Structures are given as structure tokens and as C-alpha cells.
Amino acid sequence: MLNHQWQLAARPKGHIQVSDFNWTTQELPSLEEGQVLIRNIYLSLDPANRGWIAEGGSYMAPVELGTVMPGICIGVVEDSRNEKFPQGTLVQAMIGWQEYMISDGRGLTAVPRIPGVPLEAFFTVLGHIGLTAYFGLLEIGQPKPGETICVSGAAGAVGSLVGQIGKLKGCRVVGIAGSDEKCQWLTETLGFDAAVNYKTENVRSALKAACPKGIDVIFENVGGAILDAELSLINQNARIALCGLISQYNAKELVPGPYMFGNILVKRARVEGFIVSDFIPRAMEAIPELAQWFLAGKLHYKVDIVEGLDQAPVAINKLFDGSNEGKLIVRISPEPAA
């Protein structure tokens, strides 16, 4: 039985190129006792992936050249010699950019079938994206009812949930996104109080108008000029939850930090970086509330599904040019019948 996988061939300079990967074929061995064969169904593409393959790495040592590109996936156990994961079990795991994986069960999380919950929800509201939004906003941002939250990358997978959770917690929520359509979705469907189109508006003036009482919490996904506009409007004791800096992930040279850095001092603000993996042990503090909101129709999301594993190296760039419409997912093979 054959497996196809994308192996990292070169560290990208700037934007990711297809030539940074090799499309390879392997013959899969037969299963040993304790192992399972997983067919990959969905691959999550996330901004953090860019850091994993950067020179020097980011959170962890960089992915080695000549190995499979990692990625969070949902798959199905097609063959099993492990009683914990019988055939037909849906699992979430770091399968990576490949069609199949043989696993001894470590690092697999069973995904439950819940009526009314599509599988893709485990990549958004009920997965790493939901936990990022939940813990980043509530634990790091510490918003209080009536405060103003500003979210950059607001139409993205994380940002759109952050804003909705902020509204559920009684805050004023202002989002920054890259098109009028996205801004309209934020205010009309998701209930944001205001949205700023950073491609057509002067971000600082538009934000100032949208945040008449200043900004108490920034949920930052972008960095650069957008972060500067936000920082210029922070209130005393503001909290900045630093989730991502997508504007600089493809930079070929060192990028300066925010010009308004001094305002962190003057306003006695707190900037705190966080990573969802640090909160995984506490996932069950969040999942019940997220699930309850989702099943009650209070949390919306969009998915942008790209067909075919062969498209992964091209599709990932949609995250960086902002052309994705919702959570970016590659469909590698069909979902099994429920």
C-alpha cells in the first residue's frame, strides 16, 4: 500500500513556494501489534506552520529537511491492532501533510461523533482554534464586561471566535479585517460592534472612532502597523494578548517592533505571548462552554476547504495574503459515513 507525503525540501525565503517541498511516495509496512493505520481526512493549515519551518524554528526545533511537513489533522482508523483505537475511530493527531500514518497510539485523540457537530468543528470552535480564542481572550486578555476589545485578523479562524466570545462576555468588540465583505460578516453575522477595513481605511482614525472609550484588551494576530494603531489607543492597564504576528512571518529581514512600544510603559499595559499548546491540559475548562455556545447557535465560523493534498503548499499562502475565507482546511480524502 502506497502513501504520498510532502517532505520539507528547503527553508522558505519569504513566502512559501511549492519548490520548498518534495512530493514523495512510500510503501507502507504492515501493522505491528499495538499499531493503527490512519487515513488522513482533513489537514488544518495554520499561520504557526510558517514558524515551524523557519530557520532557527520558533516554539520548537525547526522541522528537519527531508521529513514530512507536520500539521494538525483529523483521520480515521482504517486498520487497527490497538484496542484503544478500533477500526472506524475518528482521531485528531499530527499526521502531517500525508495520506496515511501508522501510529502506536501516542498523540492520538479520539474525536467524538456529536449530532449537529460537523467534523470540521474540531478544527475550529471545538479544537485548537477555539481553545486559542478562549484562553487567549479570557485568561491572557482578562476582559471585564463593558470594556472594549480590539481584535486584529478578526475574520480569521481565531479572531472571529475571539470577537464572539467577547460579545458573550459583555464587551464592546471591534475587529480589523481586510475586505468590506469580511467586515460586513463581522458586524452583521457575528455581532461585532464595529469593523475596520485595514486595506481601505486609515486604521488609527477608524479605530479611534470605533473605540470612543479607548481599548482595554487587544487580541493581536497581526503586528506591524496595525498593532501600532491599536497601541496608540490603549487605556491605562490595558492587556495585549499576543497570539500571532502574521504580518512578519514571511519577512526576510528583522522587522522592528511596534513604534508605540513606549505606550506600554506609559499606560502600564501588559503584553503577554501565549501558545495554545500550553493550555491543552486545561482544555476541559473550555470545551463544555464552547460546545454549549456552539450548539445554542451562538458561535459561528466559516471554513475554507481546499480540495486535495497536492494543493497544500499553494493553499497555505492564502493565510498570508488574507484570501482565505474562514478556517483553512485541506480535504485529503472523504469523510466516512456517519
Added chain:
Amino acid sequence: MLNHQWQLAARPKGHIQVSDFNWTTQELPSLEEGQVLIRNIYLSLDPANRGWIAEGGSYMAPVELGTVMPGICIGVVEDSRNEKFPQGTLVQAMIGWQEYMISDGRGLTAVPRIPGVPLEAFFTVLGHIGLTAYFGLLEIGQPKPGETICVSGAAGAVGSLVGQIGKLKGCRVVGIAGSDEKCQWLTETLGFDAAVNYKTENVRSALKAACPKGIDVIFENVGGAILDAELSLINQNARIALCGLISQYNAKELVPGPYMFGNILVKRARVEGFIVSDFIPRAMEAIPELAQWFLAGKLHYKVDIVEGLDQAPVAINKLFDGSNEGKLIVRISPEPAA
């Protein structure tokens, strides 16, 4: 009776010039019921003063042109019609850059005479400087025994206390200062584990050698390239207590934030600005411990006393070129006999 005072004449462009102030003379009225006449003895010059007169202000509205330049001072009550502050009482107050002040008692803090404690100690270890070091390091920096603390502006009034408190709390302490003499004072007199001369050494390599286990707490007084060198060496969950950014207070244009800003995200670090005035209500949590350490000979400081109020506009620049040797104080008039 005549008073002389320095009034702000212009907002400095870059470094402070004598011409930014006017030397003026006033006839003092006689005291009304409830008032006291205070003769100014010592004026504290602090980096934060620069922000008070900047366009747009910093923590507060900027000092108005044509008014006395503010400053923290110690004076003595020479005449009193207020029973709370009888003649001879030593007081700390925002007297400013002038010889005398008439006060109704609001904003005055009586300074006790303690055997073995010179008056100037109330500008260092037992005053706003000591509280800045104590709360900034312990509350914002949250150092744990065995962790590595890096202090910039380490030979300054605040930095030198921060390092000594860090040692008393069982940490490894590394300081950054601007001369070999200062570095020698840090390691030989104050007990710092290592010191880096930023004017003669490559700060990043020297810091890396001095912090073999990385940096857990940064106490930042400087900013710019020094902060970047420190940020490049932070450990996971590092805390950065942002006390000052003296390298940019005289900048005529916006200065970029740290190029290593992204490391705050990757290392899940926390950057928090703070201002000692926010901790004044909690001063009595700190003063007993600071006094105990000081009287036991465990906290050393230096003072750099400039003679004469006329020198204030020149002397303040010593803070920015690093030529001050210890806490910068202007002696305006003689201390009364104890």
C-alpha cells in the same frame, strides 16, 4: 522674602537645554492660617522628568509653559501656621525647581529622622527609587530563587537596588552599565554575579556568556539595542518589568520597538509597564523590609550631588549621557542640624 524658580519656557527638542527654562524671581506672600513655608533642601532629578515636559506628556498632562518645573524634593518647614507640620519638620513633596514653597499641607509627607539614615536615603532606598525597585522587581518581575535577572541601567539609582534585591532573593543577577568602573562597583561592592559594559562589549555575546541558563526576568530601564540583546536570550515564560526606556526619551522622531518583539510571542513572555506612583498606597508593604536591609548594611547606593539650583537644567542631562555616578540630586540649601 524672595523665591527663585526655574519655569518651563519651551518644550525641549531632543536634549534639555538651559534655554528651555527661565530663571525667575517672586516675592513670597506672608502665610495664611493652615499654611507652611518650606525651604527646599534637595531636588531629585529622575529620568521620568523628561516625559513630564514632553509634547503630549506621558503619565499626566504635560507641565504648562510658564510654570515651575516639578520635581520630588526634601525640604524643611521654616515657618508654620499648620499644627500638623510644625517649624523644623522635614518633608518630602513636589516642591519643584525652586527655593521655597508655600503649602497648605496637602501632598506633604513628613520625613522621620532615623539614626544612621542620611536624608538622601529618602531619595533612594527609602523613597520612590526604593519602591520602584522593590515593586517592579518583586511584583512585576516575579523572580524565583535560582532564576537569572538581567538589569539594564544597572548602575543607576533604581537598577543598582534592583540587583541587590535580586541577590537577597536568591537569584543570579547580571547588570548592564556604561563604564568599567560602574561594572566593577556592581560586581565587587553590590554583589552582582556579572556586569556587561555596553560601551565596550558586544552586549549580546557578553550577556550570553553571563547568563548561561538564559534570562528569566528583565528589569528594563533603557530600551533600544540593549533590550533587543536581552530579549534574544529570554527563557520560556520570562517576565519583563518595563520601568523605563531612557535611550529614547530624547528622540526627536518615533523610535522602533524592539526587533526581537516576536520573541515575546515565541517564548510566551510577559512585558508589563509600571509606574511607582501606582504602588505608593502599598508603600508600607515594602518600606519595613527595605529599611531592615538598609540598616543591616545589605543595600548600598551612591549619590551624585550637584551643588546649586542654578545647575538643575544642566545637571539633568547627566541622566541621559550616563555621566551621573549614583542617584542624581541637586543640593539647593543646607540640611538643618540634626
